Amino acid sequence: MTYEEFADARLSALLRYAVMLTGDPHQAQDLVQETMVRVQLNWRRVARSDAPERYVRRMLTNQFIDWRRGSWARRVLLRGEPDEALPAPSDHAQSAVDRDQVWSWLSRLPRRQRATLVLRYYEDLPDAEIAEILGCAVGTVRSCISRALATLRAEYVEVC
Amino acid sequence: MIEDDLRAAFARREALTPPTGPVRAAIDRAVVRRRRRRLRLRLAGTALAVVAAALAGFTAIAPRPPETANLLATPSPTPTGALNVLLLGLDQAGTGRRADSVLLVHVPADRSRLYLVSLPRDLLVPIPGRGTDKLNASFAFGAGPSGKDLSAGYRATRQVVAQLTGVRIDAGAVLTYGATRELTDAVGGVSVCLPTAIRSYHTRRTYPAGCQRLDGAAAVDVLRQRYGLPDSGLDRDRNAGRYAAGLLTRVREQGVLTNPVLLSRLVTKVGPGLVTDTGELSLPALVSAAGNAASAEPVAVGLPVRYTEKQPYGFRLDPALAPGFLDALRADRLGEWTAAHPKQVTGLR
Numbered sequence: 001m002t003y004e005e006f007a008d009a010r011l012s013a014l015l016r017y018a019v020m021l022t023g024d025p026h027q028a029q030d031l032v033q034e035t036m037v038r039v040q041l042n043w044r045r046v047a048r049s050d051a052p053e054r055y056v057r058r059m060l061t062n063q064f065i066d067w068r069r070g071s072w073a074r075r076v077l078l079r080g081e082p083d084e085a086l087p088a089p090s091d092h093a094q095s096a097v098d099r100d101q102v103w104s105w106l107s108r109l110p111r112r113q114r115a116t117l118v119l120r121y122y123e124d125l126p127d128a129e130i131a132e133i134l135g136c137a138v139g140t141v142r143s144c145i146s147r148a149l150a151t152l153r154a155e156y157v158e159v160c
Numbered sequence: 161m162i163e164d165d166l167r168a169a170f171a172r173r174e175a176l177t178p179p180t181g182p183v184r185a186a187i188d189r190a191v192v193r194r195r196r197r198r199l200r201l202r203l204a205g206t207a208l209a210v211v212a213a214a215l216a217g218f219t220a221i222a223p224r225p226p227e228t229a230n231l232l233a234t235p236s237p238t239p240t241g242a243l244n245v246l247l248l249g250l251d252q253a254g255t256g257r258r259a260d261s262v263l264l265v266h267v268p269a270d271r272s273r274l275y276l277v278s279l280p281r282d283l284l285v286p287i288p289g290r291g292t293d294k295l296n297a298s299f300a301f302g303a304g305p306s307g308k309d310l311s312a313g314y315r316a317t318r319q320v321v322a323q324l325t326g327v328r329i330d331a332g333a334v335l336t337y338g339a340t341r342e343l344t345d346a347v348g349g350v351s352v353c354l355p356t357a358i359r360s361y362h363t364r365r366t367y368p369a370g371c372q373r374l375d376g377a378a379a380v381d382v383l384r385q386r387y388g389l390p391d392s393g394l395d396r397d398r399n400a401g402r403y404a405a406g407l408l409t410r411v412r413e414q415g416v417l418t419n420p421v422l423l424s425r426l427v428t429k430v431g432p433g434l435v436t437d438t439g440e441l442s443l444p445a446l447v448s449a450a451g452n453a454a455s456a457e458p459v460a461v462g463l464p465v466r467y468t469e470k471q472p473y474g475f476r477l478d479p480a481l482a483p484g485f486l487d488a489l490r491a492d493r494l495g496e497w498t499a500a501h502p503k504q505v506t507g508l509r
Binding site: 037 | 163165167170171174176177178183184187188190191
């Protein structure tokens with residue numbers, strides 16, 4: 001597989017994944033760009049791995065988790081929340097607000113926990129694969145998810 | 161429940177995903193920029209002049225006035241036995257400077273000729289305190305992050321080369337781009353015979369196949385090129401050997417080696433870009449030893465290596481040829497070895 005074929009096939013999926021990780025389309029774009037630049041420069045190594053897609057996803061996830069180290073992440077986000085680009089809620093107003101709150105609480109989670117939730121509930125990956133992407137044990141993934149969910153539930157209780 | 165809310169929240173954000181077209185273009189642009197930056201950092205190679213080194217290099221200490229006096233005085237015992245001189249060509253100034261051209265000049269005990277042994281910069285070697293890394297990195301480890309301490313960088317590389325080859329390094333010199341340029345111009349240009357045409361990646365100049373005289377700027381340009389050459393870095397090392405041989409010829413023709421006044425004038429011209437170490441030997445003694453050996457055409461030979469296709473990437477000693485070669489180097493029998501292995505010898509004409 002060449003880099004071009006890979007980008008044709010996977011770039012939009014990676015962008016979606018990055019949006020879920022960062023919660024912001026601009027940061028998602030930066031994150032994907034930074035990762036894909038490295039992918040392209042080191043394409044031979046990436047292509048030689050068993051599953052290039054998973055390899056790249058792992059690079060992207062690590063980049064996200066470590067982003068304070070990178071210069072692109074030092075920028076300050078000045079846009080207010082919630083995002084105006086969202087489709088208007090079509091159902092009951094209060095329930096829409098509640099659900100948006102889930103999104104804003106997400107941003108307060110540690111990055112690693114957030115990444116775990118995205119991989120579990122957006123990408124629907126099995127625990128074993130999540131563990132591989134994050135480079136940790138399966139048990140760590142499970143405890144990560146349950147801790148993140150517990151945090152979100154506690155927020156729920158406070159609001160209700 | 162909360163899991164469902166999460167799924168729903170994620171699903172609704174899919175609409176935020178930016179279009180791929182502009183991202184793709186931005187990635188490609190950034191890759192081009194990054195490649196260029198990488199090149200700029202790495203390039204180099206300069207192989208500098210190395211050999212001159214063999215000759216003029218020794219003199220480099222001479223620019224300081226007391227040394228010059230010493231040089232002209234000349235009464236010191238000429239060393240007997242084989243000598244090994246390490247010449248390092250540095251890449252561009254900046255942080256993490258590396259020695260991209262590593263040439264070991266072997267002066268046999270019989271002083272019959274000089275052997276120019278090039279060591280590939282991508283050779284994987286044990287570096288004390290740093291595990292295994294490329295040969296050119298040893299200079300950067302020694303020179304420190306600012307890349308300013310050329311003597312410390314030289315000492316680090318000397319230790320690694322001595323360990324690798326098992327020979328004592330008696331003297332050495334470090335050349336920057338600037339020193340190579342000055343040196344080349346000071347001797348009135350150097351003749352180099354290229355086996356294939358070279359198009360400079362840096363200046364877009366083209367150097368045709370065949371023999372030509374290069375001035376300082378052109379010599380540095382040629383010594384930096386490795387892209388587009390059939391054997392890449394190894395061919396660059398061979399060109400460094402060819403340049404060194406040409407420089408030797410030039411220096412000999414002008415009588416620099418036998419005339420201390422000319423020698424000290426040359427050294428003064430090259431200036432501070434040249435750092436030398438003559439160890440326990442005196443400068444005149446070294447020059448006289450090298451001068452005798454330099455009267456015959458030198459033999460340029462590459463350390464036999466093989467590329468490894470697994471990590472860490474780089475060259476390793478060729479298990480079939482390297483032990484014999486290194487034994488010959490240690491036992492001062494390079495003449496026999498190069499006669500038996502003509503393929504390892506770089507054509508100079």
